């Protein structure tokens with residue numbers, strides 16, 4: 001007489017509430033969270049480079065565009081008396097009086 005081996009499918013498998021199952025599920029959860037954590041960390045890197053992002057977005061350059069330059073822009077805040085670089089209300093980070101970007105608006 002031939003005995004056929006019957007393999008259980010997922011629906012037929014007994015529920016495994018052992019420590020091993022909990023460990024297995026915990027490990028799966030930890031592995032699934034790696035891409036999320038990685039994505040959040042890469043977003044933080046972007047946030048750290050935010051000044052570069054705005055400079056790139058508005059094509060900031062460290063020289064005038066014809067007669068247009070930061071010192072004549074409504075968004076420009078001159079440096080303190082002993083400072084070398086000014087601040088822009090649009091562009092993050094330092095800008096120089098002779099710089100320019102596409103957000104330029106004459107003062």
Ligand code: SF4
Nearest residue numbers: 070073076088101104
């Ligand atoms: S908006 Fe552009 S041109 Fe105006 S101050 Fe800022 S960087 Fe300079």
